[in-house]
Amino acid sequence: MTPQYYIIGARGGYTIPVRREARRSLYVDNPLPHWFALRRLRILGCPWTNCEHYTVAYRIDLDGSPGEVLGGWPGHSFEAPTFFPWDTVLPWSMITTTFFTSPTGSNQTWTRPADWNNANNTIETIAGGGGACTGSGWANGGAGGAYSAATNLSPGATTTYRIGVVGTAASGGGSGGTGGDSWFGATTLASSTCGAKGGAGGNGAASSSAAGGAASSGFPTSGGTRFSGGGGGQNQSSDFGAGGGGGAGGPSGNGAAGGNTAGGGAEWPGAGGAGGGGGTAGGAAPSSSTGGTGGNNHLGAGGASGSTGVGSNGTAGGGGAGGGSTSGSNGGNGGAGTDWDSTHGSGGGGGAAGRLVGTAGYIGGGGGNYGAGGGSGYSGAVPSGVQEVGAQGIVVTTYTPAATQVPFIRWPILLPIMVQ
Numbered sequence: 001m002t003p004q005y006y007i008i009g010a011r012g013g014y015t016i017p018v019r020r021e022a023r024r025s026l027y028v029d030n031p032l033p034h035w036f037a038l039r040r041l042r043i044l045g046c047p048w049t050n051c052e053h054y055t056v057a058y059r060i061d062l063d064g065s066p067g068e069v070l071g072g073w074p075g076h077s078f079e080a081p082t083f084f085p086w087d088t089v090l091p092w093s094m095i096t097t098t099f100f101t102s103p104t105g106s107n108q109t110w111t112r113p114a115d116w117n118n119a120n121n122t123i124e125t126i127a128g129g130g131g132a133c134t135g136s137g138w139a140n141g142g143a144g145g146a147y148s149a150a151t152n153l154s155p156g157a158t159t160t161y162r163i164g165v166v167g168t169a170a171s172g173g174g175s176g177g178t179g180g181d182s183w184f185g186a187t188t189l190a191s192s193t194c195g196a197k198g199g200a201g202g203n204g205a206a207s208s209s210a211a212g213g214a215a216s217s218g219f220p221t222s223g224g225t226r227f228s229g230g231g232g233g234q235n236q237s238s239d240f241g242a243g244g245g246g247g248a249g250g251p252s253g254n255g256a257a258g259g260n261t262a263g264g265g266a267e268w269p270g271a272g273g274a275g276g277g278g279g280t281a282g283g284a285a286p287s288s289s290t291g292g293t294g295g296n297n298h299l300g301a302g303g304a305s306g307s308t309g310v311g312s313n314g315t316a317g318g319g320g321a322g323g324g325s326t327s328g329s330n331g332g333n334g335g336a337g338t339d340w341d342s343t344h345g346s347g348g349g350g351g352a353a354g355r356l357v358g359t360a361g362y363i364g365g366g367g368g369n370y371g372a373g374g375g376s377g378y379s380g381a382v383p384s385g386v387q388e389v390g391a392q393g394i395v396v397t398t399y400t401p402a403a404t405q406v407p408f409i410r411w412p413i414l415l416p417i418m419v420q
Helices: 035-045
Strands: 002-007 016-018 053-060 066-074 092-100 108-111 121-126 133-135 147-151 158-162 182-184 194-196 225-227 394-399 414-419
Touching: 035 053, 035 066, 035 092, 121 182, 121 194, 147 194, 182 394
Parallel strands: none
Antiparallel strands: 002 414, 053 066, 053 092, 092 394, 108 158, 121 147, 121 394, 147 225, 158 182, 182 194
């Protein structure tokens, strides 16, 4: 007796014998690529904008590097909506990414996926950014949250994580709130396997730069990657000008510092917010009526240009521009980061407000998602929404699904039937 293969449910009710040589799956448990290569795969394979949990299949080139994207879908590898026609044709692999963005400020339970790979994963965290102050005499920007990453962790069936809260804005001379810490693998930052420290809020009582979340306060203390958040920009002369928000730390480096301002005369333009991880500092407010420029992201782009009017918003992790002081203007919001895909990454700091003597108070911009500090404003104005608020933190898991757990779905379904 020899095995033959038949197509089940063939058209017309007949069973049609077919020949087929045994072919092995060419799926490879490929090491996770460099973060920038992962970014390309995610951007091309993400099912839709702002999708927070998805898998991307990609071809492996002859040199072992990731090649073209073959497909992407929401969910895990075992939740693919269709078969893998390339399974036995070319070497390929997958990455599964989950962005944890809510709820913030409380411990949550993570459940290990069925296709989790202890030997091929990365956990990343960005802490919350600090809020700015709306000063009656001093107006200092909030600082950016830190970034931490750990590789090839072996979590249990369940573990605990926390997403850092926003740093709240303050008015009437009070200090902005400190951004919350983000972590994974324990109930506290100190015992976590991967965790990052939040950025401090802007001081409303004196000229000082709010401290960015320190890399030295993050985890793991060795064997991982840690970058600090950028410090908040400061008002260096009482009631003259306002400081920009600091950028969040990110995969490509430390967050940059928010712009400072000395002010003077009748016009006090706002300083620019800083770029996110690996970016540039926010521009200092010049002596003219033009607000400071926002710092660029790690790719040298995204920072908003200063003007004499309302500060422009940053993009792609760039800082918001400071408000001009021709008649007084609000600062621009920091741009959401794009380090991981087109909507997730280390944010740019908010731009500070500009003010003309004798005019009402104006408001600084909010920090960009994720982890950036808010830009500061002036008394007489009450921030609302994201204005002057530091951005929340984020926790990210990425892994290559284990080869032993990947379901290889083929069509037609071929079943062996023993015949004489």
